[in-house]
Amino acid sequence: MESELKADSWLLVLDGDIAVLNPNTLIEQYIDPDYEITLFDRFFNFEVGANSYLVKNTERGREFVQRFADYEFKLPKRFHGTDNGALHVSRLFNQLQPYLVEYLVPPSDRRLNAVCLKVWRESKNYRNLYEMEVCTRLIFGDRTHFAEHKLRILSKGKAWVRDLWLLKSRWADDDFMVHAVKEKQLDKKRPPKKDIRDNLIYQWDPSRGNSRIFPMLQKLDVAKCEVGEEQWQFDSRLKITNEKKAQLLNHMENTILKKRLDIIGKLSRKL
Known part of the structure; x- marks a missing residue:
């Protein structure tokens, strides 16, 4: 550096x-x-x-x-x-x-x-x-x-990046970067509309191997990206509002807090 x-x-x-x-x-x-x-x-x-x-x-x-x-x-x-x-x-x-x-x-x-x-x-x-x-x-x-x-x-929820699988490949306007975009783990087939439902959105364990779909529809032309001329095309079916995303993440955060408190109880027995 x-x-x-x-x-x-x-x-x-x-x-x-x-x-x-x-x-x-x-x-x-x-x-x-x-x-x-x-x-x-x-x-x-x-x-x-x-x-x-x-x-x-x-x-x-x-x-x-x-x-x-x-x-x-x-x-x-x-x-x-x-x-x-x-x-x-x-x-x-x-x-x-x-x-x-x-x-x-x-x-x-x-x-x-x-x-x-x-x-x-x-x-x-x-x-x-x-x-x-x-x-x-x-x-x-x-x-x-x-x-x-x-x-x-x-x-x-305040960082520049979050895990792609966290919301089952959903994206919102206020997302910047996503993590866990490994090509070998991405589903190349676009899901049918019937499989894109809010009640299917939760996925907690990244090792479970659930399909992940990168929301972008085309392969980028790096040369055009360098001069700001590339048009990014996204799968709008996977888009959720910023408000919906915040609601889902807030619910998840409460669940995570409960898990944390449970682990604290187990740690107390190690003292």
């Missing part, structure tokens, strides 16, 4: 399976000049997303990225959920300390740290990983803005 980018420019980290859905939205809309690191809550679980984040090219921003990248060599031998788990239980100076907890929370306020690390080291599946995520969030809380660290965490 230091040698390749201009000082104080911005770096947007993107997973390889993230695609732009709305070309009329700019990433600059998500930049807050008071913060150098912008993360976000993934919607369907309890993690701070590692599939995309915004970092300013400053000493603080470069340090954040480098230390997170170095965690590849410090992952536990058991199931760890790759980069998502690493973001929650990574390390600044000592591999046994959680990254974000270490970064945001004074040592005197990390009483649950040993429990979180134990859950993570013994993890065998995503359920255990979710327990670790809930545990670490208990340490640094639901606070979203850490001005002293120039770091913020956008709340659920």
Whole structure:
């Protein structure tokens, strides 16, 4: 970053399976000049997303990225959920300390740290990983803005990207990017109208293999995109209003909160 980018420019980290859905939205809309690191809550679980984040090219921003990248060599031998788990239980100076907890929370306020690390080291599946995520969030809380660290965490539904499968391939005007757009997982056939109903919209587990349809109808001409001349064509049958999208996500968020409270109860038995 230091040698390749201009000082104080911005770096947007993107997973390889993230695609732009709305070309009329700019990433600059998500930049807050008071913060150098912008993360976000993934919607369907309890993690701070590692599939995309915004970092300013400053000493603080470069340090954040480098230390997170170095965690590849410090992952536990058991199931760890790759980069998502690493973001929650990574390390600044000592591999046994959680990254974000270490970064945001004074040592005197990390009483649950040993429990979180134990859950993570013994993890065998995503359920255990979710327990670790809930545990670490208990340490640094639901606070979203850490001005002293120039770091913020956008709340659920407020980020520039969400999972495509979350609303069963539905899209709204206020969507910007979608995640989980892997060509091998996309259904090449357009669904019949009878299969596009609101009561079929919920899908919680991304590993279930439900069909995913990218709403765009044509393959883009990159050359035209570069000069702003390409016309993006979308499947309007999959479109929902911004209001409908907000209503659906709000209902889902309440369900996720209930799951979180249930996991907290289970964690209490580990103390």
